[in-house]
Amino acid sequence: MILAQNHQQQLSGNKYWIIVLSALLLSACSPKTRPVAKKPEPIKEVEKIEKPAEKFKQANISLLAPFRLNEIKLKAATKADVEKAAMAIDFYQGFKLGVDSAALLGQNFKLKVYDTQDNNSQLSSLIDNGGLVGSNLIVGPVFPDGLKYMTNYSISRNIPIVNPLAATQPSEFANPNLISIVNNIDLHAEKIGNYISKNYNPATTVIVLINPKGANDEVFAKPLRTYFANTKKPFTFQEYASVFTLETRIVKGKQYVIMVSSSDKKFVIPTLDKLMKLKKTGLNTSLFGHPDWIKQNYNTDQLQALNTIISSSYKVDYTRAEVNKFIKKYRLLFNFEPGEYAFKGFDIGYYFGRLFSIYGEDYLKHLTKENYKGLHNSFHFIHDHELGYINTSLMLLRYKNFALNIVE
Known part of the structure; x- marks a missing residue:
């Protein structure tokens, strides 16, 4: 199930439910007794059967992006007004497609989307009203100041938080729960x-x-x-x-x-x-x-x-079937060409959605083991106990035949 919130506004999405029922059948038999004197047998210890762990049923993801909907009046919106929100909208739409694709693996997702308005006071209100409580993962804010503001909340609640777009040094955040996507x-x-x-x-x-x-x-x-x-x-x-x-x-x-x-x-x-x-x-x-x-x-x-x-850290190879499939789907759903941030959003949404689908709430333990070649970015994470998880996947591109070709 995918929900999106902007001042409690809900967006549609696919719903995937997995319900696992387990039953433990116990039978007991009372032996017949006879009036024959017999030495009592020692009481057998009943084998203890542990109750199976409850399956991880739903991944709760909160996406924080600067849509700046408070600044845009649709009837009087100028091109400049719309462009301010274009990056966030592009990223969100790609991210949602990524999560939708991961949901096909069988996991149920609850996605909440919040407009940060690129304002820390908005983040403060979001924290105070409990909107992020229960999140298994927070993606964003997309700018460094917002990420720094969220550091204490991330540490105190022990919630992993993804830095999706900023190339800022992880040392500037000092958050062991930070997941840095863009290479510094x-x-x-x-x-x-x-x-x-x-x-x-x-x-x-x-x-x-x-x-x-x-x-x-x-x-x-x-x-x-x-x-x-x-x-x-x-x-x-x-x-x-x-x-x-x-x-x-x-x-x-x-x-x-x-x-x-x-x-x-x-x-x-x-x-x-x-x-x-x-x-x-x-x-x-x-x-x-x-x-x-x-x-x-x-x-x-x-x-x-x-x-x-x-x-x-990125290159879109338009000869790949997966890339063209994404472009066609994006056009069909949104009537626009996907931009750079749509590709970034898809890779992040699908990568983490896939981890949730395979490993459930233990997904973080597998972050450094699960490499990913995406449509736009590739991920190979290392872990630092003070700085969090850092993507080290990079490529070298050479100018040849009027194109950028991968050297390494």
Whole structure:
């Protein structure tokens, strides 16, 4: 059974019930007695039969998302008003389809959906009125401030809470019950570092970090720098504020692996232009870009010529039958094309719904054992006693043939 609540508003859904009845039949027989003197037999101890554990009948999931319905007046709504809620609606619709699909495995679900309005006072009211009581899993809020606000409630009630969209470091929440879906930037740096260490020869390779040293640039630069400072392989490591500084330090005959820590288009575009000029003069180079490049538009010819690789936690493969099946179903139900957040929502809804269907209330014990290749994301969780469960599944994508192809 799937219920959705927004100020107690109910949405329709499928209902799946499993009722298991067990009966223990006991029979007793009274022996006949005869007036014959006989030594009494010792009393036999009656075997104790334990009552079977009650089957987990229903998974209670609470979804907290910023629909901001309080700000939208449908009759007078502008496109901007609707777009504010589009992400939450897209995610919810994908999530519900995921849970519906998991319900086909035989589990019964109760899904409550709340509009957080991206406001902590709304979360406070939700906690005070007991709306989350009995939840086996809370998904959301989707923004870091809301997740931080929910930390005490999650810990005090020992309820797992999913961070579905924010790439924030788990250490910022300090919640042992947190389940982090999106890979943090340190994991991206480690993925790139491991690939370089495995595929390049330290004797002939120079590792260069291009870091303009802005606050946002340093977020990615720091873990990259740390990785190569601690690696056991003796790479030559250099760091420059721009490729224009690098130009005067190039050593002929060396392989240059260049990592750019910035996603500022005003910086990246001239960087790519300059690297192309250096390549034409004979520079042997491979380029590793910022993870955000996957959402930005750069010259594809340049990216391919520079052997560019970026790390990513997601990629939709439209040749897969499962992907096209989801798209058709989404179109049929909602008359829209599924966006990025619909895919994310489906993967999260189906993954956790499947765990509930197989393991019931013990689903958390199997989180680190159950890997998942989804429509959009893949999951491989590790567990930290202080930081909770962290998804470490990442891929590397290379620009080739005017497409992003999986390298690893």
